[in-house]
Amino acid sequence: MSLLFESDLGTQKQRSQTFKGILKYRQGFTMPHCDNNSEDASFEPNVCSNRKIEIQQPVQNAFKGDCLSPDPDPDMEEDSKSMLQIEIKEKTNLWVHGGLRIMFYITKFIKQMKTHSTEVKFKSLTNEIVDLIQDQASDADNLLHKLNKVEQVMQNLKWVLNQLPVLDPDSNIKIIWDIFVLTQIIINIFYIPMKLGFGFEREDFLSSIFLETLPSWTFVIDIILTFFTAFYSQGQIHRDKQEILKHYASLQLWWDLMIVIPFILSSYSVPYTEYILLLRVTKVKSMIEAIEEVTNPSINVQTLLELFKSMFLVLFVSHFCACLWNLIGENQLENGKNSWLIAKNITDASWLTKYIHAFYFSTITTLTIGYGDIVPQTDLERIYVILMAMVICGLFGYTISSIGNILRQLTEKEQQFKQQMMHINNFLKKKNINKQLMLQVRKYFEYFLRMEQDYNELGEKMMVNLDKKLKEQVAIDMYCEMLKKSRLIKQTLSLKSVQKLCSYVHELKVAPEEIIATQNDQANKLIFIQSGQLSLICDQKLRETIVATIEEGKFVGEKEFITQARYDYSIRSTKFCQIAFINYDDFLRIVREDALEEENYCMLRDQMLFTEEKQNYGEVCCICKWTHQFKNFRAFQLRQNQKEVYDVRRYDTSLP
Template sequence: MIHPNSTYKRIWDLFVFICITYFAIEVPLRLVFHQKLTSGVNAWERFIQIIFGIDLILNFFTAIIRERLLIQNRKIVAKSYLKTWFLIDFLSAFPFDLFGGFFFAYFGVTDSLKILRLLRSVRVFELFKSLRMLALGADSEDRFKLLEVINPMTFRLIFFVYWTTLFAHWVACGWIHLSPEFLTDKDMFTRYIRALYWSVTTLTTIGYGDITPTTNKQTIYTMGVMILGVGIYGYVIGNIATLLSNLDISRVTFQEKLNTINSFIKYKKIPPHLANRIRSYYVNLWENKHGIDESEIWDQLPSGIKIDVSMFLHNHLISVVPFFKHAPEELKREVVLELKPAYYMKGDMIFREGDVPHNMYFLSKGHVEVIKEKTGELLATLNSGSFFGEMSLIDDSLRTATIKAGSYCDVYTLSRDAFQEILRHHPSFDKHIQEIANERKVHQSQSKHPN
């Protein structure tokens, strides 16, 4: 059985969609202008009919998805197809022109039966839905699960524009069919453009009145188009309004949060310099993270995915720390899971010289300045990918320098308590850390009492 979400099936569906669109545009034009097919066009249409026939057969051998379950039973698949799309696909693929004499003798029609190919246009919605979805995990047990690759509102707008354009084309062809005398002195292209102009102005309820019905059939047809136009116009306005309001939900949410912060600042009568720092923090948070609350997303992820994502995002950060370079992979996975995000504005003191240490820091974005508190001397500047405060994990010494944010900084912290808990699970690495701590103490003792 063919998997419905395989790459080849997606490509095939796209090709079938193009063929359906071609017929939906070409067949009405040929019928209203009574054009004869050239040998080249006839061969092309015969090829498309063969494509439709192959697609009809493939549908009997394509698995279906029901309630997130992949059904590959051929009897169930065939029964489902026969109840749904089979008749439409059959009528659109059947070569009526090859049996013209039979249909003319019994029904009095031949070429007009090609209009039945337009029935296949109703399948465009299903193909649209298929093309906007992406299969997840093609080689896993969850390969039948789908992910929307186009925002639902965007999809609705694209689909609506497609169908509205196609419908306006059909209405224009209908006007030409009901008005054989319409601009008979003009060429075919001009007649079609003017008819399409009438179709658009009528469907959009503008109706300039420069093209008006003169017969009862035209009048009834125009009234029907007007009624449909009112519905389409209302649908367009409603969808565009919804689309614009949801165009950037994260920005709207951020603005609401900023309004709440401004109310808080006003209510608490916070001084201007502090208020500006608060606003600056949230603006930088928006510019760097688009207002995403990383902790909230993190808490909702299952542990298995959380560990893998953590390793992908943070493994390069911890691997540059000397005593983590040769750490077991299991310990690294536990460490990255304990990393907590933190943000600092330019000028913020991350910690001061002489502070009691509690965390180690990994600098993901921005740069920090290492300063000697007493003299104000700039000892070093650390950039993205650097780390600092690592000795807080292995000894009790106080901070030996002040770390100041030189720009907006996106950092991750590892607490000493969390690290000590991890070491309990890895006694051999705990021994290695103790050796490093002892060597550091010896080195400090020698530096104080040189030989």
């Protein structure tokens, strides 16, 4: 028994020494950790010394042996220590050579542990699984799903906003919307003073919608639409949504919000919000100017618009003063004082009767000094009339001056035209020209002067100051569709080349009976009739024949332009014409920029020069409408009658 006890003591002693030997070489080592099951945690062991992880095989060897053996031999103990040291040395480079594999297995183990954790299982639950489980506390389970849905909704909303197009300020949709908003604002600024001044409420549901709700919601939608409307700055259009937001927020957004917020507060019965709604009158001028800018009306229409704006200003000021005049009278009645309402005996009259009296007073005060039938009765009413007279006096002077300038603009051009015609008539009378010829001359100059008024020479000169890119865009918009009507350009040039060619188009105004090109001239111009009419004339020795008449919207001399042949006719205008043309050198320069286009043009030219079927270029005779050229028309040629031709030599012997 004592031997067994001593053997156990020896075994425990040997085991403790073996553990001490192992821990000696693993000093400073800590196991990898992961806080809160985070995937971002470090899985690398914390090794403070140069010692590496070793396989604990020596520990198992330490427990081998007979438990009944006597005390261990010192030599045997030294041998086991030396073996342990050898194995430790063999495993010192374990992390160096197998560290990646160790990290892989550690990561795999942690992921498996996280997969079985409660938090991960909670996140992986779906509404279908919760319904299947029939958990009574499913509200807590759906919390994460709701949060995820909020994020998804925000992402979807951001995606939708990015997909919404940006409107140009001159697009038809924007113009129609601005006109609608302007109409709502005008109705609103007339309705709100009447509501405040006469204190009536619209009990009709439809009237309440059209007079109160619809204008306010229209203004809210207009703010949202402005975030998706491009703007011009420093002569350039900006369509980036972030730039639009910054531009709108820096200038107009806060003022618009100040006008919209009272609409929101009015639903909570906040007092005095109706007075802030009157600020909408400030939007009228800016919106009218914006509509005028994008619609670009003619001078006569602009003059009429100025006249309308002046009359509208007088009407609105008179309306506003009338409503305020009645409000002051009602306030005096409530305070037990005398009032102009008592003087006119209309205290119990309807709001319409009161409005007519008040509007009559404000209008008469605006346009005249007043008739004295309606006079202020209290000091407050007198102060109001003084201020109103001072404001309206300046307004009336400005309005009269504006109307005078407008009427002068309307008659200025007409007076200039009549003065020019008077000079022409005086000259013709002094030369004793007969009446019929005089009338023809007058009609000619009437049309000529009208065209000169419509022709804006100053605007054409200002176009030269445009930058190159913008000038090219204007030329493309003006001439691209016109050039596409040419079969030559359509068959040989690409769209990119056509757009380049637009910059080389020239315009020319032609008077009646003016020769544009003469017969036998080389066709170095491709002519397009923008307006007017041209005639093709064949000059003969004794007379000239009008071969064809070309209307506007068509090309002239296209076939000769391709082959660089000479005209078989003269080109002459029959009335005032506006023509556009391109020179052959410019056309050839554009064609030579692309090898394929140059090949197409050369092939077309050679086919027309050397192939009889292609010579007409698909055109028909302008005389008989047949497939030959008009110069080959048989009735137009000198033909010999073979039956009547005789050889003179048979009858004249003197000839050789």
